[in-house]
Amino acid sequence: MITETQAPQVTGPDFGITPSQTIGPFFAYALTPRAYGGPELATEQVAGDGVEGERIRIEGHVYDGDGVAVSDAMIEIWQADAQGRFNTSGNAGFSGFGRAEATAEGAFYFETIRPGALPGPGGGLQAPHLSVSVFARGLLVQLATRIYFEGDPGNADDPVLALVPAERRDTLIAKRDGAGIFRFVIRLQGEGETVFFAA
Amino acid sequence: MSLIYPRDSLKAHPLNASPAYGSTQKRAPSKPLILLPHTLSETTGPVFGHVGVAAGDSDLTRQHDGEPLGERIIVSGRVLDEDGRPVPHTLVEIWQANAGGRYVHVRDQHPAPLDPNFTGAGRALTDAEGRYRFVTIKPGAYPWRNHHNAWRPAHIHFSLFGPSFLSRVITQMYFPGDPLFKYDPIFQSVTDENARERLVSRFDLGTTEPEWALGYQFDIVLRGRNATPLEEPHDH
Numbered sequence: 001m002i003t004e005t006q007a008p009q010v011t012g013p014d015f016g017i018t019p020s021q022t023i024g025p026f027f028a029y030a031l032t033p034r035a036y037g038g039p040e041l042a043t044e045q046v047a048g049d050g051v052e053g054e055r056i057r058i059e060g061h062v063y064d065g066d067g068v069a070v071s072d073a074m075i076e077i078w079q080a081d082a083q084g085r086f087n088t089s090g091n092a093g094f095s096g097f098g099r100a101e102a103t104a105e106g107a108f109y110f111e112t113i114r115p116g117a118l119p120g121p122g123g124g125l126q127a128p129h130l131s132v133s134v135f136a137r138g139l140l141v142q143l144a145t146r147i148y149f150e151g152d153p154g155n156a157d158d159p160v161l162a163l164v165p166a167e168r169r170d171t172l173i174a175k176r177d178g179a180g181i182f183r184f185v186i187r188l189q190g191e192g193e194t195v196f197f198a199a
Numbered sequence: 200m201s202l203i204y205p206r207d208s209l210k211a212h213p214l215n216a217s218p219a220y221g222s223t224q225k226r227a228p229s230k231p232l233i234l235l236p237h238t239l240s241e242t243t244g245p246v247f248g249h250v251g252v253a254a255g256d257s258d259l260t261r262q263h264d265g266e267p268l269g270e271r272i273i274v275s276g277r278v279l280d281e282d283g284r285p286v287p288h289t290l291v292e293i294w295q296a297n298a299g300g301r302y303v304h305v306r307d308q309h310p311a312p313l314d315p316n317f318t319g320a321g322r323a324l325t326d327a328e329g330r331y332r333f334v335t336i337k338p339g340a341y342p343w344r345n346h347h348n349a350w351r352p353a354h355i356h357f358s359l360f361g362p363s364f365l366s367r368v369i370t371q372m373y374f375p376g377d378p379l380f381k382y383d384p385i386f387q388s389v390t391d392e393n394a395r396e397r398l399v400s401r402f403d404l405g406t407t408e409p410e411w412a413l414g415y416q417f418d419i420v421l422r423g424r425n426a427t428p429l430e431e432p433h434d435h
Contacts, residue, residue, distance in 0.1 A: 017281060018397050018419045019389040020212045021371040022220075024356065026304035030294030030320035031358060036303070038320060041251045041292070065225040072306075078244060078364050086243040097245035121236050131240045131364055138222030140213040140388050142369065144235065163233055188226045196228050197235035198209065199365055 020142070023135040025072045032074060032101035044100045046077065046112035048093030053082030053113030057181050058147065058174060062106045062134065065189030069106030073136040074099065075186075077110055077147070079129075084118035102136075114149065120159045127154030127161070134186060144197045147184050148173045164195050171195050202423040204237055204365045208281060211397075213388035220384040221345050237365065244363040247290040247324070257323040259295075259335040267317035269298025269336035271412040274372070274400065277329045278359065280423040285329025286366075291419075292358040293333060295319045300339030300353075309341050334412065340379060352379035352386060361421040372417045373399045 029036040034043075047053065058077075062070040077098045080086050086096060100108040112130075120126035127148055134143040148155055150173050155161055161169050171194045174182035186194050215227035235241065260267055274293075278286040296302045296319060299311035303318050319338075323331045338353045354371040361367065373386065377399075380386050389395040397420070406414025 014393050014396070015283070016394060016397065016420060017208045017211050017422055018368065018370055019394045020368050021356075021385060021388075021398065022222075023358075023369050026296075026302040026307055027294060027356065029303045029318065030292060030356075033320065035305075036318075038318075039251075039253070041247065041290070041322070042245070065229070068225070070226070076367075078240070080240070086239060087246060095245060118239055120238055126238060126240070129240065133364075133367060135369060136226060138220070138224075138226035140215050140217055140220070140223065140385070142367070143215075143228065144364075146240075160235065160238070163235075168230075189229050193228060193230050195230075196232050198206070198232035199204075199235045199237070199241055 020140060022137060022140050023074060025137040027074060027135075028101055032099060042095065042097050042099040044098055044108075044110050046079065046095060046098040046110055051081075051094045051113055055180055056112060056114050058110040058112070058130070058184055059177065059181055060108050060184040060186060062102050062108070062136070062186045063188065069102075069104070070136055070188065071102060071104045071106055073102040073106070073108075073134060075102065075108045076133045076135070077112075078131040079112065080115040080118045082113055082116050084116035117154050122159070124157070124159055125154060127152050127158040129158075129160075132186075134188075143188070144199050145186065145194055146172055146197070147182075149182060150175050168195050201426045202242070202280070202362060203426045204242075204363075204422050205281075205424065206234075208422055211389070211391060211394040213390070217384065217388040220388055241364045244360055244367065247360070251290065252322045252324050257321055257331070257333050259317065259319060259321045259333065261334075262318055263316040265316040267297065267314050267336050269314075269317075269339075271334070272337050273332065273334055273406050273408065273412050273414040274355065274417055275330065275332035275406055275414070276400075276417040276419065278325050278331065278361070278419045278421060279329060280361075280421055282424050284425075285325070285327075286361055286421055287325055287327045287329055289325050289329075289362075290360050291323045291325065291331045293321045293335075293355050295335065295338040295355040296341055298336050298339050300341030311339070311341070337374070337413075345384060350379050350382070352377040352383050357419065359419060359421060362423060366421040366423050368421060370419070371398060374415065375399055375402055
């Protein structure tokens, strides 16, 4: 007997990935529930005390095509550790994953360690970077971008930066803004638009 | 097992430039996306164990002293990859409006009552077969200001990680036969009809529990295929 709980058809036009839909404006009490007293899966603290590496703070803002602060965005980051390794179970206190809710002014921050260079395609190295996902009302699919670091000697040979038109590369480089602080502005649209990737 | 992530699958997603959904107009990027090679940064991702998920997190009807108002439902299904294989032990986060169509969120101004016995947020990890199960209340439809007389069809928001940065997705689950589908620019932003239908759960008598709650099945397919096919070609 065929029941409605049978295994899904894995071939044919009906099978495929589940489409993305917007996060909408009302996610905070579930995904970033600090103000609601709910349990937080992940926060702005990516690396706890004692994790090996240069401690840094990323400070940023998200703006729309009119330069208006995006006050209902969620930003997630994913990064390697100081040795350029991911998912290192032996590295207590380091998740590599951060999640932040933008403030009313569109501001966000992360406290972490500067990642190391890591293997890239074709046997080369990638410069230190963070992978970034931007979710917000009005975004039907998350936007993917990367944060690189101003002054890093690896940037000149990074295989992903090399794919970006030279005049737009600067949108992917966080700028030094005091000791251990890097600033990164995300412009969703228009003048100075951040480079976003199709992954 | 190593996974590959064919870009062709991305055609199922909506375009961010979907102007009928007004909030996209100042937020969708205007420049073309740049193709990103799938490096270690993309093919890895965070792993969440039971640490982040408590046993009661998947029953949204038991998070307060009393029972919430509304139609009690069970929502369950499987998380699969593009080969139809289960994605085990992966995190599923959900959130939703209450039975009256009101979110707990402080900025929701819809003049429908909050329910002191319902928050509307839940979490679960899939089991070894990729299954998850939530007990909740059927959310209500609610008005929004996208256009005159705009109403969102009832939906539950789903957030999933899967094995990597590339399998990460946030989506919405809808209920079968909703008369609001054809007026909703968010649902309609998925232009492929087959893909759009994958956002709609199905009523399932097998999931329904007698004298207790209606059951809906919602399977979620994440990006990712096996790099080496399960069956070798026969002509070598």
